[in-house]
Amino acid sequence: MYLIKTPFWLRWLYPGLVWRKISAKPVIYLTFDDGPIPEVTPFVLSVLERYDAKATFFCIGDNIRKHPGIFQKLIEGGHAIGNHTFNHLKGWKTKDEVYLENFKLCDNLTKSKLFRPPYGRIKRSQVSKLKNEYPGLKIIMWDVLSGDFDLGLSPEKCLKNVLKATEAGSIVVFHDSLKAFERLEYVLPRALEFWKKQGYSFEKL
Secondary structure, three states: OOOHHHHHHHHHHOOOEEEOOOOOOOOEEOOOOOOOOOHHHHHHHHHHHOOOOOOEEEEEEHHHHOOOOHHHHHHOOOOOEEOOOOOOOOOHOOOHHHHHHHHHHHHHOOOOOOOOOOHHOOOOOHHHHHHHOOOEEEOOOOEEEOOOOOOOOOOOOHHHHHHHHOOOOOOEEEOOOOOOHHHHHHHHHHHHHHHOOOOOOOOOO
């Protein structure tokens, strides 16, 4: 069970996290979780380049270690990099000390002030400890979850959901992962084409 559009009450419960950006301009903030990996991440980069779009990639540290060349292409493309832990840990089921240590392993590679908790699941105690230890850290959530990871969701329905939920200032989550690729490959170029015609630009966080 997941929500495509993040409800107001959830944003209200966690005001210290970044859910969207208020913008008078027609700007969308595209984000991609779980890479970098072969095939999928290069596909994303090629589509973004085609539409003159910048994005933010929340990278798993172990994938950076395995695919440093692809990670370097993200940087060379002018995109923003974020921490997504080293091993994609679920905060709710992980002791704080273990979680922070895994964050640090990824931080050694990303050197980023942006962090997205895997699954969007993080304890208040983990938020507090991370912010105390890393002043200026921004924990980035989202207000549109594409659902591209959902194997039961058709690419067409995924596209419809994303277009319906996204508005100016939205932070949209996609995944540059093999699991998401069937839907991502269909949705990303079509969504960018639609938004571009609506006058939107695409910026990194």
